[in-house]
Amino acid sequence: MISFGGGVPHDTCIPVAQIQAAFEKVISRLGAQAFRYGPTEGEPKLREFVATWLNRLELNARADQVLIVNGSQQALDLLGKVFIDPGSPVALERPTYLAALQAFSAYGPRYHETALGESGPDLDLLQNALSQGCRFFYTVPTFQNPSGVCYSRAHREEVARLLNDYATVLIEDDPYSQLYYNSTPPPQPLGAYGVARPIFLGTFSKMVAPGFRLGWIWSDYETLRHLVSVKQASDLCTGAFQQHLLVETLGQLDLDAHLAAVRAFYRKQRDDMAGYMERHLKGRLSWSVPKGGMFFWAALRNRSISARALLARCAQKGVAFADGSAFFADGGGTEFLRLNFTQVTREQMDQGLGIMAEEIDSFELEEDRS
Numbered sequence: 001m002i003s004f005g006g007g008v009p010h011d012t013c014i015p016v017a018q019i020q021a022a023f024e025k026v027i028s029r030l031g032a033q034a035f036r037y038g039p040t041e042g043e044p045k046l047r048e049f050v051a052t053w054l055n056r057l058e059l060n061a062r063a064d065q066v067l068i069v070n071g072s073q074q075a076l077d078l079l080g081k082v083f084i085d086p087g088s089p090v091a092l093e094r095p096t097y098l099a100a101l102q103a104f105s106a107y108g109p110r111y112h113e114t115a116l117g118e119s120g121p122d123l124d125l126l127q128n129a130l131s132q133g134c135r136f137f138y139t140v141p142t143f144q145n146p147s148g149v150c151y152s153r154a155h156r157e158e159v160a161r162l163l164n165d166y167a168t169v170l171i172e173d174d175p176y177s178q179l180y181y182n183s184t185p186p187p188q189p190l191g192a193y194g195v196a197r198p199i200f201l202g203t204f205s206k207m208v209a210p211g212f213r214l215g216w217i218w219s220d221y222e223t224l225r226h227l228v229s230v231k232q233a234s235d236l237c238t239g240a241f242q243q244h245l246l247v248e249t250l251g252q253l254d255l256d257a258h259l260a261a262v263r264a265f266y267r268k269q270r271d272d273m274a275g276y277m278e279r280h281l282k283g284r285l286s287w288s289v290p291k292g293g294m295f296f297w298a299a300l301r302n303r304s305i306s307a308r309a310l311l312a313r314c315a316q317k318g319v320a321f322a323d324g325s326a327f328f329a330d331g332g333g334t335e336f337l338r339l340n341f342t343q344v345t346r347e348q349m350d351q352g353l354g355i356m357a358e359e360i361d362s363f364e365l366e367e368d369r370s
């Protein structure tokens, strides 16, 4: 199968040698202690690392405001548990991250979606949503999954102002801000624009390795207290060994140099993908080249074809991608598809996108005949 489906880091971007060295060190230094239960809040050294990292991003964080979680996916579930009661209004981007919808929907919210434009959400729609008393606004403002949108500075300021006007909690999810492919980094997190009630989710999945299953929530103390109690009920604590191993790995690794190498690798992948998309899909799909993150977000020009039907045919020919409608709370967006570019080889891009073009054409031929 040629898969443009997932959002998984490339194997060459995982610092295996440093993880191996860290593994030996943790075991020889801590022995059995490395395998105890740990505090629910997380290992102190990792919380400190996260607070320092957040301060670099201009979020004014303290280590005791950080909760270490099993990936930001767990953060989404815990936040759903704490903030959502059946019928609670919740504000989201349209489209939004599929697995956030899965996590929140378990608690029965009423979604208010705000359409995303090139530089951020439609501000009138957002204001309208917030005026309904939403419990929070969930956003991925920097290289969003799936759309790749990165809010401009002006949009960040406006969104922050609206959130404060309506005293709405911001849940900012940020897996991708370090994966930028222009020479300059993206703007600071939305939470750094004077938001009164910021909650910030981060993860080591794309920066180091997803298999650690380590992410974090930074929040105010009151929210943290609730989150700690629901996390305790859910899993007592995040695995202590994986936290010790990550702390040691971060000690072995020059993280800035590692991230620069990861960016260079993905930038080339993105450029290759852009070239093959142009070659095979021009006129059949429309898209813009993402400035960061892991995905092309594209729309079928011929609206009578759905991405889901196209996916069914492509899968029979050994090609997969993500059906865009899964990223819409109401199941709309049937013309969209999301294409990951971090894992595929050049040959797979050429072959897989070529097959997609053939399948789009076969729908059109059938249309012409009928």
Ligand SMILES: Cc1ncc(COP(=O)(O)O)c(C=O)c1O
Pocket (backbone or CB within 6 Å): 007, 070, 071, 072, 073, 074, 097, 140, 145, 173, 175, 202, 203, 204, 205, 210, 214, 215
């Ligand atoms: C927007 C967004 N949030 C959260 C996650 C989950 O990340 P983690 O591996 O930390 O659970 C992802 C993973 O792709 C993501 O794209």
